[in-house]
Amino acid sequence: MKKITLLITLLLFFKVHAQFFEDEFGPLPEILTIDEWSGTDWDEVASQEATFNVDCLVQTITTLISGINVSRSIYSYNQGNQVIEIIIQTNIAGTWFNSSRTQNTYTGDNLTEEIESNWNGSTWINSFRIQSTFTGNNLTEEIESNWDGTNWENNLRRQNTYTGDNLSEEIESNWDGANWGLFSRTLYNYNGSNQLIDDLFQLRNAEDTTWENANRSIYTYNAADLLEQESYQEWNTVNAMWVNSEQRTYSYTGSNISAIISSFWDGFEYLPEDRSLLTYNANGLIAQLIFQDYFGGDWENTSRITFIYPACQSLSTEEFTTFDFSFSPNPSSNYLKVLNLPQGHTVLNYMVYDMSGRLVQKGKLNSDLTITTQFMTDGLYVLKLSDGSYSQAKQFVVNY
Template sequence: MKQIKTMRTHILMAVLGCLAATLGAQNLTFDDILDDLRDHRTPPTWHAADIFVIDSIYCFSTDPQTGLESPATREYNLEFTEDGQVIRRLRQSWDTTAGDWVNERFYTAVFNDQNLIVELIEQAWDTMAMDWVNDIRTLQTPNANGLFTEILTQFWDAGQQDWRNESLNEFEYDGAGNNTTLIAKKWDADQNQWVNAFKIFNAFDNGRLAADLFQLWNAQTAAWENGNRSFHSYNPTGTKSEILSEIWNAAAPDPFWQRSSRQKFEYNADGLQTLRNLDLWDNVDSAWIHKEQNLDTYTPEGWNDSTTTRFWADTTWVNIFLTARNFDEAGNMTRFEIFLFQNGDWQKVTTCDFFWRLLNPVAVRETPAGGVVRYANPAAPGDPVFWEKLPGSGKLRMALFDGRGHLFFEQKVDNEGVMNLPSDISDGFYTLVIFGEEGLVFSGKIFVYR
């Protein structure tokens, strides 16, 4: 048995070597990066009409030999709904030959009166025609509760100049809105009809996923066949503790469910996941074998600032990937970095910078007892702050504190006046405070954005 295990280890290390070489030569897909952003986005709302949105994203590739960065991909969100959803966005890639950005994809979303996306059209840039051409269309049908019951994907047929069906996902829900069934279908152009592809059943217990079953459609027998299933366990606190997966062994004389993999999770005192272990079942030795491990760390605010992925190599865990994330004072992710472990150290592969802004900024008009304070929000360096008829006698003091609570600026002021924000103030959140002998007169947030 030891020989079999050693052979498996050599194969695993060879696979890891190929994987490392591949990742070193190409970037993580941009859609993967956007998925990570959505998973870790915690945008706050300072005022009723102010919403944080991403203005643009710039991604760079790093040469592992020289450490030099070169442009890779960038994306602009061009238009938003009132609640910050993207209506139009443009993706461009860097052309090393031309030394310039070139168009790649253009996305246009259509929303219904529930503010749900019902149509998404993705266009590709035609370098010959120098114009956008249709590529993919996604049509989503929601029910009265805002849950999607159908998602139809179509590809553009340039010859027919029309949309061609590609795939259809149908969803069913229980009374609590939990997705109990997904049926995926593919379009059969020869038969001009939809044909089943696979089906997923989900079972819930008090709103938590308890089990799932995956089945494949057998066109020859016109029946569903078992593929794999999973059982989900939870801690008393409600966090997930384990996922046990099995595959259907149809080749056995008497088909049965066979162990496949398991995932175990650990959490810190705040209930945030710090560890995920993936083990595979070894049928030869009837034992679990380590496969993959994810380690997560967090900032004091609870933002997931790093994820380390490691693979098991015979007797020890081997570092493979490191995802590092930076956040601003409001919890918006500002930088995303991917590192690959090579030659005993982490080598940066990809960097993405996220640039945020406030949507629908409003002029703040706070009204303390007997007075008014007015300023733009967001504000730029040098913008004025007006105040008048503030309560209290004698001189007042105005102070500006940064997001860490450090005093950035302070001066004496009268009950009425105007002050310009310092020209050397950096982007970020600040707290404006006015106080006098009677105590606090005013306190408000200012977001500075150049």
């Protein structure tokens, strides 16, 4: 019941529903159904229904609880198919009322400003803002601010440093009313293949201005360069050592994730806690996601999500069939390397689309045929390669 409550809460309160589903599950479905396991059968408790335009861009997403309309999101786009406005509405006694709004501003392909506002019954009132600065496609700074009724007041700042295209350091600072004060930082390390192998989170000691360890994540990969395990550790200040905390293990069918098992450290060993089982349709899109808890030595169903997609989501397997390629690692947490290109297809343009049809990144393949993915949110994407005459597109997973 805990997972069901969480999923319904997310359906109701995540303001940008399409982004939530891309982050958590991948492509945006036309119909999404959440079921609860009764012990003998699945019982539907909530659903979402989406409509799409002729370009396969989402127009509306409606959330239903027990078959009753509860909330909906309405999307608007610019000529470049970038989302410029999302209006969230709630249903009261059969009438839709405005609730909140997100407005996006872009510089080229980069989202440089997001403004959230709330409806007071007659007009929109500013609430929250994120301003982003880029160097090329690399996000170098984000500033979050809140509306005080008259002006925007700074709240949080993130500053990113890179080694090449790899994010090496992220620093967060808080605004004290006059100055930015350092709060935390994350350090990222990579192997020779540019795969993320660990990230270290530290907190700033305000007294002696030193950085103190807090927690870290360690990533390992299998022989196919697929993410195999994430291990999480907490820093024990008394003993000055790392202590195991949690672990996530991934299994695959081909390059598709088939199972994710989460375990916790009991002081001696990792014990399984819950797992997610994923199945896919003929187009390689997630068709079903089953959540289970580990109890008494057995896995027990708790909830299920079923995905049904619009016909336009078959882009990756039906539209481009003129040449082939592969890539690694998949899932990707930092970069994607294109492999096995046929002879004569070495100079290529690339475009990356999320599964609501939005172009999130484009460019020309560099000499080592790698594409940076570290600023894409978790989910499924479509990579399209083109040499001007021929095109091919395939899906890949971003997972941190």
